[in-house]
Amino acid sequence: MYRVAITGIGIVSCLGCDLSQVSDNLRNGRSGIVVDEQRQELGFRSPLAGAIQGFNSPAGLSRKQKKTMPEFAVHAYAAVEQALSLSGLALEEIQNPQSGLIFGCDSSCIAAIEQVDLLRGHGETRAIGSGQVFRSMTSTVTMNLNTLFQTQGACWTLSSACSSGGHAVGQAADLIMLGRQERVICGGAQELNWESMCSFDGLGAFSTRIDEPQKACRPFDADRDGLVPSGGAAALMLERYDLAVKRGATILGEVAGYGFSSDGNHLSVPSGEGLSRAMASALQQAEVSTEEIDYLCAHATSTPAGDKAEAEAIRSVFGTRTPPVSSLKSMTGHELWMSGASQVVYSTLMARDGFTAPNANFQAPDEASAHLQILTEARSQGPRRVLCNSAGFGGTNSCLVLRFDS
Amino acid sequence: MTEQEIVEKINSALAEEFELDLADMTPEAGIYEDLGLDSLDTVDMVIVLEGEFGFKIREEEEIRKIRTLGDIHNFVMAKKKALGA
Numbered sequence: 472m473y474r475v476a477i478t479g480i481g482i483v484s485c486l487g488c489d490l491s492q493v494s495d496n497l498r499n500g501r502s503g504i505v506v507d508e509q510r511q512e513l514g515f516r517s518p519l520a521g522a523i524q525g526f527n528s529p530a531g532l533s534r535k536q537k538k539t540m541p542e543f544a545v546h547a548y549a550a551v552e553q554a555l556s557l558s559g560l561a562l563e564e565i566q567n568p569q570s571g572l573i574f575g576c577d578s579s580c581i582a583a584i585e586q587v588d589l590l591r592g593h594g595e596t597r598a599i600g601s602g603q604v605f606r607s608m609t610s611t612v613t614m615n616l617n618t619l620f621q622t623q624g625a626c627w628t629l630s631s632a633c634s635s636g637g638h639a640v641g642q643a644a645d646l647i648m649l650g651r652q653e654r655v656i657c658g659g660a661q662e663l664n665w666e667s668m669c670s671f672d673g674l675g676a677f678s679t680r681i682d683e684p685q686k687a688c689r690p691f692d693a694d695r696d697g698l699v700p701s702g703g704a705a706a707l708m709l710e711r712y713d714l715a716v717k718r719g720a721t722i723l724g725e726v727a728g729y730g731f732s733s734d735g736n737h738l739s740v741p742s743g744e745g746l747s748r749a750m751a752s753a754l755q756q757a758e759v760s761t762e763e764i765d766y767l768c769a770h771a772t773s774t775p776a777g778d779k780a781e782a783e784a785i786r787s788v789f790g791t792r793t794p795p796v797s798s799l800k801s802m803t804g805h806e807l808w809m810s811g812a813s814q815v816v817y818s819t820l821m822a823r824d825g826f827t828a829p830n831a832n833f834q835a836p837d838e839a840s841a842h843l844q845i846l847t848e849a850r851s852q853g854p855r856r857v858l859c860n861s862a863g864f865g866g867t868n869s870c871l872v873l874r875f876d877s
Numbered sequence: 878m879t880e881q882e883i884v885e886k887i888n889s890a891l892a893e894e895f896e897l898d899l900a901d902m903t904p905e906a907g908i909y910e911d912l913g914l915d916s917l918d919t920v921d922m923v924i925v926l927e928g929e930f931g932f933k934i935r936e937e938e939e940i941r942k943i944r945t946l947g948d949i950h951n952f953v954m955a956k957k958k959a960l961g962a
Contacts, residue, residue, distance in 0.1 A: 534896050535918070597935045600924055601917035 475644045476715040477724040477873075479560075479708030480816045481553030481658075483546040484803055485521035485701050490553060494820045497828040498849050502685035502802045504699050510665050510672075517677035519687050521701025521804040523663065532619075538602030540615050541582050546704035547574065547612045547660040548619060554656065555620075558708040559720055562620070569653035571625030573643045574612045575635025576660050577808045580667035582606035612660045612704075624652050630808075632863030633772075635659055636705065637811020641729030641869055643709050654710040659812035661702030668700045674739075676774055688805075689832035690771035690798035691778050691840035698772040701804030705813035724819050725874040728757025734866025741862055743780035743787070746770075749868040750788045750858060757872035759856055764794045764872075766827055766854035768814045770862045771798035772805045781860065782839035794858075797830035797846040811861030811869050822853040822875035883957070884950050890929045891949075894921060904947030912946065922949075932956060 480490065485503025487493040496503070503521050510518035528537070529549050537545065555565070564570075586603040590596055605611060610628040617626045625646060629639045636659025643657035671677070678697035680687040688699045715722055730752030734745035754761065767785065771778040778798075785793055799817050800806075806813050821827050827850040836845070855876040861869040878886075888902045897912055908914045914922070923935055926949075934940060934956060943949055 534894075538921075595935070597920070598924060601920040 472648045473650055474712035475647045475726040476710045476712040476720070476722045477707055477726060477819055478710050478715050478720045478722060479554035479556070479558030480723065480819050481550035481557070481706040482703070482813060482816045483523060483526060483549050484703040484705070484806065484813060485523055486803055488523065488526045488549070490820060494824045497799065497802065497817060497820065498824070498826045500802060500829050500831040500849060502688070502831060503701070504684045504687055504804050506681060506684050507665065513665065515665070515669065515672045516675060517672055517679050517697070518681065519678055519684055519699045520668070521663065521699065521806070523703055536619065538600070539605035541579055541606045541611060541662060543660040543662045543702060543704060544612045544615050547658065547706065548616060550658060550704040550706035551616060551620065551656055554706045554708045558710070560708065565654065565656070566621045566623065568623045570622040571643070571646065571652045571655040572613045572616055572620070572622050573625055573639045573655055573657045574628050574660055575631070575637070575639035575658070575808050575812060576609055576612050576628050577630040577632055577635050578662065578667055579607050579609055579611050581662055581664045582611070584666050616656070620656070622656065625655060631867040632865060633805070633807050634811050634861040634863035634867050634869040635808040636813065637859065637861030637869030637871060638731060640707060640726065640812050640815050641731060641871055644726040644729050647709055647711050653714055654708065656706060656708055657812065658704060658706035659809035660704040661807045661809040663702040671700065678773060686832050688773045688801050690769065690773045690801050690830060691782060691836065691843060691845055692833045693835045693837040695773045695775060695778065698774055698800070699804035701806045702809060703806065705809050705816045707812065707815060724822055725877055726871060727759065727874045728753040728755070728872035730754070730756060730870040732868045734868070736866050739864055740776055741780040741866060743784040745866050746781060746784040746860060746862055746868045747787045749870040750784065750860065753858065753870035753872045757874070759872055759874070761789045763856050764858050766818070766857045767794045767796045768818050768857055768859040769796050769798040770860040772800050777862070779837070779839040781862070782843055786842045791842060793842065793844050795827065795846045795850065796843045797828060799828055801831035801833070802828070811859070814859040814861065815871060815873060818854060818857045818859060818873055822855070825853045826851055827854050880954060883954055886929055887926070887950060887953055890925050891922065894925045902946055904945065904950060906946045907944060908946060908949070926953060930957065932960060
């Protein structure tokens with residue numbers, strides 16, 4: 472088995488559109504959550520959402536290229552540009568069959584709506600135009616990025632609800648470990664528009680703490696009342712470790728283990744037991760003990776049931792002495808399809824910049840979270856061995872062990 | 878509308894849609910090899926021309942024969958003439 476190096480990261484999120492801005496906001500526990508007045512007018516139960524501010528559409532994209540890309544695919548392009556630049560790889564070095572692309576994404580809702588509106592408005596399919604078919608597919612991110620960056624290896628999008636991004640990073644690492652790819656650009660992307668969130672809002676799972684948007688998302692806190700939807704795109708350049716060393720790349724970290732599991736149980740209520748199995752599997756593959764993990768980047772989204780299940784799952788794996796834990800969703804909101812990948816980007820940023828971000832808005836534990844060592848303030852040292860948890864509807868779980876000490 | 882005005886209207890609409898340089902838009906320019914359009918672009922070209930001139934041309938066989946920018950100019954002028962506009 473080959474080792475897997477992280478040599479590039481990129482992010483466009485509600486915490487910022489470049490690595491230094493995102494790092495600064497993470498370190499200071501700043502939230503990217505706002506009240507979206509349009510949602511209020513439309514009849515949403517919660518108008519809270521993550522908002523991307525100050526994003527400039529990449530100069531390298533033509534009007535024709537953008538025709539086939541929904542907004543989140545453009546975010547993914549910008550994130551990959553950052554990751555590629557940081558990796559020091561030239562474009563020509565990824566334009567070969569040993570370089571692949573795997574992203575996590577589970578919808579392209581806005582394109583589906585726009586094409587139907589065009590048909591209804593004009594009464595003929597030919598009025599829809601050439602771009603919508605490519606924008607409306609769930610694989611729109613990898614389909615577009617493949618033609619733009621011209622990689623020639625793996626090229627697909629993986630859908631597993633809110634663990635899509637985590638599984639995408641894990642599968643990319645697996646392909647490199649097995650020697651089937653030398654490098655894979657991977658990540659996750661999530662649309663931010665209200666259209667894609669209205670039915671989820673209708674489930675009553677979103678926070679309604681409208682008077683305090685930046686304090687609305689409070690994972691593991693006894694007073695939590697739901698998640699806040701968010702989005703953008705996160706990207707990583709993963710490379711075969713020996714090849715990255717050979718070319719003299721700056722190695723930011725290592726994906727040392729990937730564990731996956733499914734609950735085999737309920738559609739929307741996590742069992743916790745499934746997540747425990749994925750954590751144990753990732754630790755085993757990485758050959759890292761529970762005592763060696765010095766930061767657990769939790770999935771916790773701020774829902775009463777989900778956070779409780781994760782807190783209990785962490786305890787079942789780590790016992791009564793847990794590592795420092797934080798859920799970054801306290802600042803970012805729930806980045807859904809993207810979140811499993813963005814956790815890896817955020818953790819890598821922390822290791823690079825020498826801090827560990829807090830679980831913002833945590834005031835008091837409930838019975839389940841009382842056993843966790845929750846980071847309420849930023850720690851002024853970077854994590855060395857991290858476990859990232861990610862879980863999705865249907866009970867699909869992804870856990871990744873990252874090392875920054877090798 | 879004079880023929881010159883029709884040509885200018887076509888060129889400026891296509892230049893905007895496909896980010897073309899007006900200097901390259903000579904009548905003999907091949908729409909695929911010189912202007913860089915592909916089969917997907919022709920779908921949008923038809924939508925643009927219909928929007929500019931207010932006629933329907935989607936199902937016309939003549940469109941399939943278009944190879945140069947001049948073919949587009951001639952096609953639009955013939956269409957306008959046929960409609961008595």
